Amino acid sequence: MTPPLNPLVDEIKTLIIDSLNLEHVTPADIETDAPLFVEGLGLDSIDALELGVALQKRYGLSLSADSAETRQHFASVATLVAFVSANRTK
Secondary structure, X not given: OOOOOOHHHHHHHHHHHHHOOOOOOOHHHOOOOOEOEOXXXXXXXXXXXXXXXXXXXXXXXXXXXXXXXXXXXXXXXXXXXXXXXXXXXX
């Protein structure tokens, strides 16, 4: 039996697609545990800034752009979901 899916996973995948204007990408195309940067989805530093702003607006998160901890949170959708779950204010 498959465990119930976390609705936040699809919500964050959709936020990534919408905030970065990723045409022809669906939430199903983004692997939850795949890297978001370089390999995997192939995002870059500009994408990280745009995604960070979207996460701040949507979930009321406080992010430090230069923090190694923030880079760890942005490693994959799974790490973003864990971060948002633990820190969201909205």
